Amino acid sequence: MSDRKEVVESIVLGVAHGRASALPNKKFSFAELLGVLRSVLEDGRIDQGDKPVLTKAMQSAFDKYVRDYDIPFIPNVIEPWVDDALYAAIPAIVGAALNSILPQAVEAPKGFPPMGS
Numbered sequence: 001m002s003d004r005k006e007v008v009e010s011i012v013l014g015v016a017h018g019r020a021s022a023l024p025n026k027k028f029s030f031a032e033l034l035g036v037l038r039s040v041l042e043d044g045r046i047d048q049g050d051k052p053v054l055t056k057a058m059q060s061a062f063d064k065y066v067r068d069y070d071i072p073f074i075p076n077v078i079e080p081w082v083d084d085a086l087y088a089a090i091p092a093i094v095g096a097a098l099n100s101i102l103p104q105a106v107e108a109p110k111g112f113p114p115m116g117s
């Protein structure tokens with residue numbers, strides 16, 4: 001599990017770093033972070049079982065590259081709230097992205113309950 005955590009984190013942070021390094025202040029928007037997620041999932045090395053570690057890795061990437069990005073037109077006094085709300089949305093977004101981009105696991109057919117239960 002911890003090995004997998006390191007693998008997934010290095011994939012995510014590698015892609016994020018690649019995008020950030022081309023930018024003048026090395027920070028990018030939440031929309032760009034979603035692009036990182038898409039690119040990581042399309043790369044094919046992540047599967048449904050990685051959801052918890054992928055969520056953590058995306059939150060790490062958020063803290064490293066997105067939180068200090070200055071969102072245009074959002075007053076600085078409320079931007080921390082916006083950043084916190086975006087951060088809090090990451091688990092749901094990762095779950096939705098896994099379900100929409102990755103092939104679905106084939107579910108075992110639901111049988112009848114065992115006799116006598």
Ligand SMILES: [Ca+2]
Pocket residue numbers: 066067068069070071079083
């Ligand atoms: Ca910000």
